[in-house]
Amino acid sequence: MKEKYKQQDVREALEQMYNGKCCYCENGIGAESYEHIEHLKPKALPKFHKLTYDWNNLHWCCQICNTSKGDQWDDNNPIVDPTIDDPQQLIEFDVVTGEVIARHPRGETTIKHACLNRKKLVESRNKVGEHVRELILQAKRTTSSSDKDFYKKMYN
Ligand SMILES: [Zn+2]
DSSP states (O other), X not given: OTTGGGSHHHHHHHHHHTTTBOTTTOOBSSXXXXXXXXXXXXXTSGGGGXXXXXXXXXXXXXXXXXXXXXXXXXXXXXXXXXXXXXXXXXXXXXXXXXXXXXXXXXXXXXXXXXXXXXXXXHHXXXXXXXXXXXXXXXXXXXXXXXXXXXXXXXHO
């Protein structure tokens, strides 16, 4: 079978492994986009043909990230592999702008290839950021003086 990697058991295992979220943008897949099986190392490149059915090369991805990345590959600074790498070491969130920032050239590749600063993602991150800021302000307003004394002792 030509596209054996698309079988239902493979799809279900990947969806479960990634908790239904895209391996790059971490958005839930299904409500607004179709799921794609991502070949981290692009199967279209001759040097990676043999990895077409390699479990370690298959990931759960949203349609937009998968389409953005396409067959791009950078040998010197490969895209983040969330099953091996700690993405927080390579990419960080800017809580002010909602954009992601590279902490390492591999993070830069990931941001560029998966288009992780696209408008909808930045807007979505900003909504979460606004909600978190509001919760912090609310907590500050409702924290009792004994709580404040406790926090001062803890953090001073
Ligand atoms: Zn995505």
